[in-house]
Amino acid sequence: MRAWKLLGLAGILAGVATGAAVARDERVRRHYDAGEIRERLHKRHDEAVARETPTAPGDQG
Template identity: 85%
Template sequence: MRVWKWIGLAGVLAGVATGAAVARDERVRRHYDAAEIRERLHRRHDEAVAREVAPPDGPHLGG
């Protein structure tokens, strides 16, 4: 029966740690204002489009 108590305690501690990590990430995310988020999203989009357009590096495997 003691083993189950330790497993339960470990589960509770894991839940608390996960909740603390989520809360910390939420605080960091909310720190940005709308203009900063918009600028970051536009920059990430531009980088993604540039990767699609750019030719792949390395030797070509044409057949």
């Protein structure tokens, strides 16, 4: 019976820790205004496209 109590306590602690992490991330995310988020997304998109664009064999340099 004691094992079940410990397992339940571990589950509760995991839930609390997850909730705290989500709340922290939400506070950080809400710190940006819409313009900053848009700029960051465009920058990340441009970087991703640049990584996926293959270069021609003679273009290294």
